[in-house]
Amino acid sequence: xxxxxxxxxxxxxxxxxxxxxxxxxxxxxxxxxxxxxxxxxxxxxxxxxxxxxxxxxxxxxxxxxxxxxxxxxxxxxxxxxxxxxxxxxxxxxxxxxxxxxxxxxxxxxxxxxxxxxxxxxxxxxxxxxxxxxxxxxxxxxxxxxxxxxxxxxxxxxxxxxxxxxxxxxxxxxxxxxxxxxxxxxxxxxxxxxxxxxxxxxxxxxxxxxxxxxxxxxxxxxxxxxxxxxxxxxxxxxxxxxxxxxxxxxxxxxxxxxxxxxxxxxxxxxxxxxxxxxxxxxxxxxxxxxxxxxxxxxxxxxxxxxxxxxxxxxxxxxxxxxxxxxxxxxxxxxxxxxxxxxxxxxxxxxxxxxxxxxxxxxxxxxxxxxxxxxxxxxxxxxxxxxxxxxxxxxxxxxxxxxxxxxxxxxxxxxxxxxxxxxxxxxxxxxxxxxxxxxxxxxxxxxxxxxxxxxxxxxxxxxxxxxxxxx
Amino acid sequence: xxxxxxxxxxxxxxxxxxxxxxxxxxxxxxxxxxxxxxxxxxxxxxxxxxxxxxxxxxxxxxxxxxxxxxxxxxxxxxxxxxxxxxxxxxxxxxxxxxxxxxxxxxxxxxxxxxxxxxxxxxxxxxxxxxxxxxxxxxxxxxxxxxxxxxxxxxxxxxxxxxxxxxxxxxxxxxxxxxxxxxxxxxxxxxxxxxxxxxxxxxxxxxxxxxxxxxxxxxxxxxxxxxxxxxxxxxxxxxxxxxxxxxxxxxxxxxxxxxxx
Numbered sequence: 001x002x003x004x005x006x007x008x009x010x011x012x013x014x015x016x017x018x019x020x021x022x023x024x025x026x027x028x029x030x031x032x033x034x035x036x037x038x039x040x041x042x043x044x045x046x047x048x049x050x051x052x053x054x055x056x057x058x059x060x061x062x063x064x065x066x067x068x069x070x071x072x073x074x075x076x077x078x079x080x081x082x083x084x085x086x087x088x089x090x091x092x093x094x095x096x097x098x099x100x101x102x103x104x105x106x107x108x109x110x111x112x113x114x115x116x117x118x119x120x121x122x123x124x125x126x127x128x129x130x131x132x133x134x135x136x137x138x139x140x141x142x143x144x145x146x147x148x149x150x151x152x153x154x155x156x157x158x159x160x161x162x163x164x165x166x167x168x169x170x171x172x173x174x175x176x177x178x179x180x181x182x183x184x185x186x187x188x189x190x191x192x193x194x195x196x197x198x199x200x201x202x203x204x205x206x207x208x209x210x211x212x213x214x215x216x217x218x219x220x221x222x223x224x225x226x227x228x229x230x231x232x233x234x235x236x237x238x239x240x241x242x243x244x245x246x247x248x249x250x251x252x253x254x255x256x257x258x259x260x261x262x263x264x265x266x267x268x269x270x271x272x273x274x275x276x277x278x279x280x281x282x283x284x285x286x287x288x289x290x291x292x293x294x295x296x297x298x299x300x301x302x303x304x305x306x307x308x309x310x311x312x313x314x315x316x317x318x319x320x321x322x323x324x325x326x327x328x329x330x331x332x333x334x335x336x337x338x339x340x341x342x343x344x345x346x347x348x349x350x351x352x353x354x355x356x357x358x359x360x361x362x363x364x365x366x367x368x369x370x371x372x373x374x375x376x377x378x379x380x381x382x383x384x385x386x387x388x389x390x391x392x393x394x395x396x397x398x399x400x401x402x403x404x405x406x407x408x409x410x411x412x413x414x415x416x417x418x419x420x421x422x423x424x425x426x427x428x429x430x431x432x433x434x435x436x437x438x439x440x441x442x443x444x445x446x447x448x449x450x451x452x453x454x455x456x457x458x459x460x461x462x463x464x465x466x467x468x469x
Numbered sequence: 470x471x472x473x474x475x476x477x478x479x480x481x482x483x484x485x486x487x488x489x490x491x492x493x494x495x496x497x498x499x500x501x502x503x504x505x506x507x508x509x510x511x512x513x514x515x516x517x518x519x520x521x522x523x524x525x526x527x528x529x530x531x532x533x534x535x536x537x538x539x540x541x542x543x544x545x546x547x548x549x550x551x552x553x554x555x556x557x558x559x560x561x562x563x564x565x566x567x568x569x570x571x572x573x574x575x576x577x578x579x580x581x582x583x584x585x586x587x588x589x590x591x592x593x594x595x596x597x598x599x600x601x602x603x604x605x606x607x608x609x610x611x612x613x614x615x616x617x618x619x620x621x622x623x624x625x626x627x628x629x630x631x632x633x634x635x636x637x638x639x640x641x642x643x644x645x646x647x648x649x650x651x652x653x654x655x656x657x658x659x660x661x662x663x664x665x666x667x668x669x670x671x672x673x674x675x676x677x678x679x680x681x682x683x684x685x686x687x688x689x690x691x692x693x694x695x696x697x698x699x700x701x702x703x704x705x706x707x708x709x710x711x712x713x714x715x716x717x718x719x720x721x722x723x724x725x726x727x728x729x
Contacts, residue, residue: 016661322648326665360659362652362666363525364615385527394527402523406531409486409517410538416517419490434725435698444657448664449695452491452723459484459493463512 001116001147004333005345008356011331021328024159032319035263036370043265049255054374056249057310061301067210067243068292074213078275080288085118091293092123095202095235098289099129104199108227110217111135112204113151113313114239116335117348118293120202132194134223136187143170149329151336152261152315157328201228201285205238206312207253208292211246214274215290218257220267234276234285240292241309247272253312256372260314296348304383308343310373317367317377323360332357339367339377346384355393358384416460423454430454477509478595481546483539485556486518487687492722495687498714499552499588506596508548515542519551521559524567525653533567537574540564540581548595549585552710553686554617555653557587562620587617588710589685593626599633603715607705610642610679612670612693614686618646627685627709634712643673651692667696674704681721682706690722698723 004011015021040046060067072082085091099107107129109115124131133142137155140163141148148154155163164178167186175182203224205215215236217224228234244250258267277284300309318324318338329337334345334354342357351358358381367377388394389402408415430436430453438446445451456462480503484496503510520535539560543549551557561582568574592598609631617623631639650656650666657663670693674682682697682704684690694706705721 012659012661016665322650322666322669323659323662326662326669359655360662362615362648362650362655362663364648364652365619366615366646366648369619382525382527385525386529387527389527389529398526402526402528402531405518406523406528406535409520409535412515412517412538416514419486423490432725434720435695435723437699442657444660445695447660448699449667449692450698450723451695452691453725454491455493457493459489459496460512460514462493463496 001119001335003349003353005349005354005357006333008331008333008354008360011333012327012360015327015331020159020162021157024157024162025325025328027159028153028156029319029325032263036260036316036319037263039259039263039265043255043259046259049252050372050374052252053256053312053372054310056244056252057373060243060245060249061241061306061309064240064243064301067245068240070210071208071213071243072292074211075215075275075290076213078213079278080213080275080290083289083291084294085291086294088118088293088295091118091237091291091295092120094289094291095120095237096123096127098233098235099124099127099200102199102233102287104129104233106130106132106194106198107200107202108132108134108195108198108231109138110201110203110219110224110227111138111154112202112237113148113335114204114293115202115237116148117239118237118295120237129200132191132198134191134195134221134227135219136184136221136223139187139191140166143167147330148335149337150315150318151313151338151340157330195226196230198227198231200233200235201231202235202237203228205236205242206257207250208238208243209245209247209250209272210243212272212274214247214272216250217269217271217273218254218267219269220262222269225269225271228273228285229283231285233287233289234273236288236290237293238290240294240297241311257312257314260312260316260370260372300347303347305343305347305380307375308340308347308380310375311340311344312373313340314372316370316372317375320366320370322362322364322366339381340375343377343380343384351384351388351391351393355388358382358388416458419458420461423458426451426454427456477507478547479545480508480510480548480550481543482510482512483516483519483543483549483551483556483560484512485551485553485687487691488552491691492687492708494711494716494719495552495708498708498710498716499550501714501716502592502598502600502710503550503588506592506598508550508596510550511546513542519556519559521556522654524559524563529567536560536564536567536578540574540577543581543585544577547584548591549581550588550591551585552588552708553688554587554614554621554623555686555688557585558616558620560585587621587623587685589627589630590617590621590623592713593630599630600713600715601633602635603633603713604635605637605681605712605715605717607636607681608638608640608679609681609683609712610640610674610677611645612642612649612674612682612684612689613646614684614689615646615648617685623685627683630713631683631709637712640677640679642677642679644670649689649693651689653688656692663692664696667692671696671700671702675702680704683709683712685709694722
């Protein structure tokens with residue numbers, strides 16, 4: 001997708017002006033929050049599972065090379081071919097070369113944010129391979145030619161009424177009814193034949209299991225199984241941070257992932273794939289390729305962003321973010337929106353191109369609170385602000401304002417005099433109406449809310465007067 | 470009997486820059502209740518701002534210097550008490566990030582951070598304070614400001630103390646633990662997003678039917694009261710300590726008339 005995070009402010013204006021977007025976001029985020037809260041409350045071992053998950057991820061990251069090599073050896077022993085890619089280009093070249101070698105004309109695809117991150121859709125288009133998105137929400141946004149707006153529910157920005165109109169326009173045999181069940185049926189009619197005819201099936205992976213060489217997909221629609229089983233070739237593109245040591249460790253995350261993501265105890269389908277079709281297997285792909293992608297992850301290992309590599313892509317942070325709820329995913333202008341995206345985008349696309357993202361956050365901390373692996377998102381966003389400040393990426397006006405403020409507050413006498421004068425000015429300005437509707441240079445505040453009228457002098461002045469009496 | 474002055478905890482009161490300038494009543498209400506609760510309270514002149522605005526804007530060097538000033542000013546006291554969850558959390562939870570590797574300042578910082586409290590939790594948890602003979606006529610709803618709630622665990626304390634205020638009834642706020650859109654400098658850097666968030670919050674406040682909004686952070690209260698005022702709402706916003714002190718008779722935040 002096209003990165004527009006450098007135009008965050010314009011994106012926000014467009015998002016806030018869209019009343020349908022607000023309806024779509026309110027419907028979904030509210031529901032997800034309530035469901036998550038309920039299943040977490042019913043999950044007595046949640047705290048222990050969350051602590052264990054954090055520990056497992058930290059241990060795995062401390063020994064990343066070891067576990068990745070173990071995975072490579074075991075996946076190869078199971079018959080898969082493992083590829084290593086440092087950059088999105090290396091990864092998509094590998095995918096395109098496999099498609100070419102197979103003479104592929106069509107590829108079915110399971111929703112994968114890593115696939116979006118490295119640009120699989122664009123790479124397939126360049127290679128002349130027809131791409132068929134099989135996840136219902138991905139199917140919707142493929143028809144609408146929209147980028148994803150959420151990492152778990154990529155069509156969250158659309159209402160089902162909008163989807164009904166879209167299907168009527170694009171499906172061969174659309175449903176008459178606008179009921180959600182009828183829309184699902186319509187998509188099924190459209191997609192089913194394409195599943196069976198595809199030359200290549202492309203998926204991501206929710207987990208890589210080092211000691212078995214397996215990859216794991218977690219879905220609700222069963223489209224992963226139907227995408228990767230019929231075609232001759234299965235290609236997996238996956239970020240290296242998805243590795244866990246063993247099946248037992250993976251189970252800890254399976255208990256957390258769907259609860260955090262959609263407020264369900266478990267998803268409909270959790271599938272472990274261990275190599276391609278073996279002799280005697282009834283079905284399965286003849287070839288399995290696993291592309292392990294770095295794309296700045298090893299850089300993050302040696303940085304304060306390291307805890308971000310614990311992320312299991314559940315989306316709970318964005319579901320509980322007031323900024324995301326106000327502007328939706330597209331405003332962030334990057335593959336990963338919301339709090340986790342505001343950390344990842346600067347790491348992957350550079351801080352210069354995503355200056356607003358770490359700042360467009362109230363630091364309220366709810367994202368960290370709901371994170372199933374306890375990622376200190378707000379601390380990292382703040383540290384990214386410090387990196388911007390040190391790297392001279394803040395505007396001269398902001399920098400000067402901060403420098404003046406920092407200078408003034410370290411001179412208490414002068415500070416108290418200045419605030420006393422400012423308060424007096426505001427008090428005169430307010431003409432004793434209790435509130436201030438407009439104030440010079442305070443348009444950011446008074447554009448949409450009143451300022452209170454200050455009291456008769458600052459606290460420090462009044463306190464001084466009382467002490468003298 | 471022991472000398473009463475010696476038996477009383479010595480509290481250094483940190484008024485915060487926002488309360489100092491915008492709502493001194495919160496400061497005086499804090500002094501009154503802290504004294505009622507049995508504290509010896511002083512207000513060091515050398516205080517200004519806790520450094521949160523600089524810290525959250527990424528200016529760590531200035532923040533460090535500001536923090537040193539706060540630490541020096543408040544070292545002599547048994548406790549540092551702050552009428553704001555976010556400023557208290559800045560000193561208590563975040564100052565530690567500033568002095569890594571500087572053994573002397575690290576030790577001084579830790580000593581001050583550990584004795585720093587948000588005023589409502591200090592009164593309830595440390596002083597076991599409950600108001601007596603305090604009256605407030607109204608139905609109030611409560612917004613839990615994020616830093617106090619998540620960094621310092623301020624939730625039960627204000628409710629427990631308010632339940633002892635006669636004439637006051639608390640009614641729950643949907644989304645009481647959701648950010649109001651203030652976020653310090655966020656609200657002026659991204660005014661449109663902030664407005665969208667506080668507009669939602671104002672709707673939820675209106676839906677409670679309460680005539681009063683209470684909270685523990687002047688920044689958030691100013692944001693919500695400012696929005697409610699702009700919408701022409703009748704809801705009165707006060708800091709919880711103003712009610713506990715019996716000092717909520719004057720105009721509410723953003724309300725006019727006979728300003729004292």
